[in-house]
Amino acid sequence: MYRILKKRTLSPNVKLMAVDAPHVAKKALAGQFIMLRVDETGERIPLTIADYDRQTGAVTIIFQEVGKTTKLLGTLEEGDSLADFVGPLGVPSHFEGVKHAAVIGGGLGTAIAYPQAKALKEHGAKVDMIVGFRNRELIMLEDEFAAASDRLYVATDDGSNGRKGFVSDVLRELLEAGETYDLVVAIGPVMMMKVVSDLTRPYGIRTVVSMNSIMVDGTGMCGCCRLTVGGETKFACVDGPDFDGHQVDFDEALRRGAMYRKEEAESLGRHVCRLTGEVRNA
Amino acid sequence: MPNMNLKKTAMPEQDAKERAANFKEVALGYEEAMALEEASRCLNCKHQPCVAGCPVNVQIPEFIELVKKGDFLGAYAKIRETNSLPAVCGRVCPQETQCEERCVRGIKGEPVGIGRLERFVADYAMAHGEAPARTAPSNGKKVAVIGSGPAGVTCAGDLAKLGYEVTIFEALHTPGGVLSYGIPEFRLPKELVRREIEGVCKLGVELKTNMVVGKCVSLDELMQEEGYSAIFIGTGAGLPSFMRIPGENLSGVYSANEFLTRINLMKAYQFPETDTPVRVGKSVAVVGGGNVAMDAARCAKRMGAENVYIVYRRSEAEMPARREEVHHAREEGIDFRLLCNPVAIHGDEKGFVTCVDCVEMELGEPDASGRRRPVVKPGSEFTLQVDTVVIAIGTSPNPLIRNTTPGLKTEKWGGIIVDEHGETSREYVYAGGDAVSGAATVILAMGAGKIAAAAIHEKLSK
Numbered sequence: 001m002y003r004i005l006k007k008r009t010l011s012p013n014v015k016l017m018a019v020d021a022p023h024v025a026k027k028a029l030a031g032q033f034i035m036l037r038v039d040e041t042g043e044r045i046p047l048t049i050a051d052y053d054r055q056t057g058a059v060t061i062i063f064q065e066v067g068k069t070t071k072l073l074g075t076l077e078e079g080d081s082l083a084d085f086v087g088p089l090g091v092p093s094h095f096e097g098v099k100h101a102a103v104i105g106g107g108l109g110t111a112i113a114y115p116q117a118k119a120l121k122e123h124g125a126k127v128d129m130i131v132g133f134r135n136r137e138l139i140m141l142e143d144e145f146a147a148a149s150d151r152l153y154v155a156t157d158d159g160s161n162g163r164k165g166f167v168s169d170v171l172r173e174l175l176e177a178g179e180t181y182d183l184v185v186a187i188g189p190v191m192m193m194k195v196v197s198d199l200t201r202p203y204g205i206r207t208v209v210s211m212n213s214i215m216v217d218g219t220g221m222c223g224c225c226r227l228t229v230g231g232e233t234k235f236a237c238v239d240g241p242d243f244d245g246h247q248v249d250f251d252e253a254l255r256r257g258a259m260y261r262k263e264e265a266e267s268l269g270r271h272v273c274r275l276t277g278e279v280r281n282a
Numbered sequence: 283m284p285n286m287n288l289k290k291t292a293m294p295e296q297d298a299k300e301r302a303a304n305f306k307e308v309a310l311g312y313e314e315a316m317a318l319e320e321a322s323r324c325l326n327c328k329h330q331p332c333v334a335g336c337p338v339n340v341q342i343p344e345f346i347e348l349v350k351k352g353d354f355l356g357a358y359a360k361i362r363e364t365n366s367l368p369a370v371c372g373r374v375c376p377q378e379t380q381c382e383e384r385c386v387r388g389i390k391g392e393p394v395g396i397g398r399l400e401r402f403v404a405d406y407a408m409a410h411g412e413a414p415a416r417t418a419p420s421n422g423k424k425v426a427v428i429g430s431g432p433a434g435v436t437c438a439g440d441l442a443k444l445g446y447e448v449t450i451f452e453a454l455h456t457p458g459g460v461l462s463y464g465i466p467e468f469r470l471p472k473e474l475v476r477r478e479i480e481g482v483c484k485l486g487v488e489l490k491t492n493m494v495v496g497k498c499v500s501l502d503e504l505m506q507e508e509g510y511s512a513i514f515i516g517t518g519a520g521l522p523s524f525m526r527i528p529g530e531n532l533s534g535v536y537s538a539n540e541f542l543t544r545i546n547l548m549k550a551y552q553f554p555e556t557d558t559p560v561r562v563g564k565s566v567a568v569v570g571g572g573n574v575a576m577d578a579a580r581c582a583k584r585m586g587a588e589n590v591y592i593v594y595r596r597s598e599a600e601m602p603a604r605r606e607e608v609h610h611a612r613e614e615g616i617d618f619r620l621l622c623n624p625v626a627i628h629g630d631e632k633g634f635v636t637c638v639d640c641v642e643m644e645l646g647e648p649d650a651s652g653r654r655r656p657v658v659k660p661g662s663e664f665t666l667q668v669d670t671v672v673i674a675i676g677t678s679p680n681p682l683i684r685n686t687t688p689g690l691k692t693e694k695w696g697g698i699i700v701d702e703h704g705e706t707s708r709e710y711v712y713a714g715g716d717a718v719s720g721a722a723t724v725i726l727a728m729g730a731g732k733i734a735a736a737a738i739h740e741k742l743s744k
Contacts, residue, residue, distance in 0.1 A: 023498045035453055044455075070555060084455040085509055086492040142594070152467065216548065219453050219494055220680055221463075222540035226531055231525065233531060233656040238682075255633030258531040264561035269599040270554050 001081035002036075010140035011133075013065045014108060015074050016050070020084045022057030024049075024087040029121035031093030031242050033211070034059065035218040037084040038072050044071050046237070048112040049088060054191050058272045059087070062111035068267045089218050090241050093185075093208070098125040101183040102174070102197055103149070104167050105131045107138070109188025112210060114141060116185050117148040125183075126150050128174070132167035132188075136160035139150050168195045181205050186245060190254050197245030207245035211253060214260065285322040287604040288391030292316075293398055298613040302583050305551050308610060309373070315356075322389060323585040324394045331384040332396060338371075339364045339435070342381055342396055349399055358407035361400060362618070363415060366439035367432065367478045368460060369408060372401025375725045386494065393693050396462050408474070413481035418445035423742055426451060426510040428495045428683065431459020432724045433715025434516030435482050436731030437738075441713040442485040444739050449510075456547060459518050460716075461724070462538070463547040466577050468584070472546070486659045487622055496682035498527025501690075501711060511709045512738045515698060516731060519677040519716035525569065529627030534561060534635035537571070538674035539577045545581050563669025565589040567638050570674030571601035572721075576608065578672045579616045590616050591666060595623040595643050602722075619666070621645075621656065627671055637667045656697045679717045687711075695720065704734030705741075712738055 006018035024034060033048045051060035064075045074208040078084070093099075093116055101120045105113030110131040120127050130150035133139050134157045146152050153170045163170065184207045189196045193209040199208045202203070213225035215238040225236035230247035234240065294310040295301075301308050312320065324346040332342045340361055348357035352697045361362070361368045377397035385393030407413075427434045430452040438448045455534050456462050458475045462682055495501065495517075504510045522537030524530050526548075535661035541560065544550040547709035548558035566582040568575050582590045592611070594601060597620050601608060619640070623731040626639045642662035645654035697720055698713040700706050706713050714730025716722055 011356075023493065027498050041549070041552075041556045059569055082494050086453070086455070086494060089494065089495055216540060216543050217454065217463075219520070220682070221522070222543050223522045223524070223537040224540045228531060252633070256531065258632070259561070259634075260559050263553070263561070267554050267557055269557070 001083065002085040003081045004076055004078050007058075007076070008079050010062065010111070011138045014062065014063070014111065014138075014140055016033075016062045017073075017076075018051075018060045019082060019085055020057055021059045021087070023072075024059045024085065025054050025057045027054045028052040028059060028088040028116045029092035031240060032088040033218070034061065034085055034087030034091045035089065035215065036061075036073075036082055036086070037067060038076070039083050042048045042072075042083065043099075044084070044154055044216060044218065046212070046218055048090070048115075048210070050111055050115055053153075061086070062108070064108040067264050071268070080177070085126070087219065089237060091239070093119060093242050095120050095123045095125065095183070098123060098157040098183045100126045100128075100181050101185060101260070102128045102130060102171060102181045104184065104186045104188070104192075105129070106167055106192040108187025109210075110145070111141060114144055115185040120185075121148055123215075125141060128179075128181075129153070130155070130167045130170045132156070132192075133161075134158065140274060146273060166195070167192065168177060168199055171196060172199055175199070175203060183208065184245075185210075190250055190257060192210060193245060193248075194250035197248070197250070199247050208242050209245040209248060210241045211243055212241065212249065213253065214257065227256070284325055285319060285323045287377060288610070290323075290392045290395040290398070291320040293395070293680075294383040296613075301468065301570065302580075302614040303316045305584055306677075307471055308468050308639060311405055312398055313636045315395060317349055317354075317402040320395050320399055325386055327386055327562075328345065331386065331668055332381040332394075335384040335709060337380070337725050338732050340381070340400070345403065346394070346399060347709060348398075349403060354403055355405040355411045356409060357403045359414065361403060364732075365728070366436050366482050367473050368400055368410075369404035369724060370432070370470060371728070372397050376723060378605065380725065384690045390663070391615070394705060404641070404729055406581040408477055413484045415484050416442065416486035418443055420447055421445035423447065423511045424449070424508075425738060426504045426508075426513045427585070428491060428513065429453075429459055429516040429518060429715075430457035430460065430479065431516055431518050431715065431727065433518075433717075433727035434459070434514065434573050435479060435710075436683055436728040437514045437516060437714070437735045438487045439482040439485055440732055440735035441738060442482070442487045444735075446486075446739075446742075448486070449488045451495050451499075452489065452491045453494045454547065455491050457489055457491060459516075463543045464574065464577070466542065466546050466581050468580070469577065483743055496686040501683065501687045501708075505710065511742055512712065513730070514704075514734050515683060515706070515711065515713035516736065517680055517683055517717045520679045520729075521696070522673070523676045524673055525624065525675060527624060527626055529629060529635070532585050532629040532635050533633045534629070534669055535627060535671045535673065538568075538672055541578050541583065541672045542574070545585070551581075553587060557559045559570055559721055561583065562587050562672065565591075565666075565668040566670040566672065567591045567593050567668045568625070568672045568674055569593045570676070571596065571603055572674065572676070573603045573607055575674035576603045576611045577617075578674050580614055581610055581734060582670070583614055583616065587670070590670075591668070592616055593622050593624055593638075593666070594618070594620050596653060597645060600653045623656065623658070624671070625663075635671055637665050639663060639665050677716075677721050679720070703737035704730060705737060710741070711737055
């Protein structure tokens, strides 16, 4: 069992947890992920490692409560335990030699982009961070983002906080104004990553996206997370999750990501109390 | 006087129609009287040809003699002397090509039902006896076993019996490897796998789940920092092969590994009581002709599919699956499309599978495997309307350990290279099972685990 050491609510639906997993913390690097199972009947879900502490053995995850598993996870408190917590999985991000990077996050993706920004900064790169949320209410980790970047741009879809528009609009303006980057990292909804990759293609800027495919084992065994990159089939779990955004077939990834919509709704509907909105197990 | 009946004592089975709608075990096992009757067919041959056919050297005539006397727990202890997983082997071993193939009774009539007797004895012991506890005093030497499948568990059990401090590292949350994620409940109940592995742990083996060796710890760290004197790699062949045909990434196309893992390990057949779903649809095409293909097809049927096809490019004679599995699948209504090969999968606008284009094949000259090579029959294209395609054409070893272990030599296709004792190109590192041979059987993996355990013992005793 893996004890929850710390829990924080970052925005109404987004929570942070530090989990006691020394063997994961010992080897974790930016860009890698873990698989967890809340309880014995639970599914295995991948979550990006947001932070780790090799001394205390804590591994931090940040998740949005969208389906049954993440909602159930969100009901756990400090001192509670998770049935399973495996990692670190996937290939760490490679940031050697980057001089000026734009790190772009959308929604929950901002939390996953944050360790990348931090790692880039540690590698000596100048970092512009562009984060986007649907509205002011959902903004999170603003201080952390500011600390991990040289310039921080916050956009909201509805303009309720500063800049109105999408993260891709901010990037477009920066590029059109002549800003030069040798790396763009985009993490968030597949559609956002597609738009950003399309935007940087004509500029020839290396663009790395983090693919959050559906996974079962997370170790290369099932192939559920496969996607097409440069015409070849790759597994997000062992070949990624980072890929060249200019090579990824995003339309296929969007379709595969929606494969279990019906079952996800069924599972959630069965477990959420219609009166209180609370999640109960079985 | 031995029982000279030419036929094996029949094994009771669930009715085909009934079982095709549930995940309960197909074969029901012998009652005591049946076991006694079948045991009395054994001639207790002096030269014991059956034992030579067993990769783990089970003392077959001796355990059957004990069955004849009604000493079922004694028979179990006899099997356990050389076999850590009797309840598993009694169910999934291909006895027809091993011990039973060499049985003298098989010359005229059917061989003794050795597998059925082994299963009976194991089930009897689980119901009435206790698994043997650790007897050997610790010799203070630590051995790490990577993977808790048949190879790893066998190696661990044998070493524990010799006094080694053995730790098994398992990547998944449940031990058993292919016994847990691959072979379905109706062929090998998971409760039984759990108890068999518990039995090995009782010998003093420590089991650590959720440990992906190569990721959270390397082989070198295990030896240099954690004090393991030797390592056995039994990580299996978990990497699924795909066909590289158009449409293979459509939603509704599964590797057999994914399809079976969702259903067996994650219990998708109990969804939504359990949280992992699987989409099966009305019609399913399973591509391949091995035991895994049979398992996937029979799972699809049980999940409610109306039409389930086995699409296999050679003929029945070349199918690698056990006869018994093919027979069971046919009984359950699986539709065999032999000498057929898929060439493209099509989908709707949302990316879900709608049909698969196939071609008919005919057999030409024998190829490298000695089987006649299938060649496409011109103008034979046809289409199968299906919602789901399961690719069960094989697996290869996972690259994780070879990529993180300098100096570990492997074949081009990924198999770890070992000598006749199971030792790899790295001293004190051994390997066996599918990780070495590529996808094969449970019992061959167990045999390899056994050979490596003996070799590790010899090496560490010097």
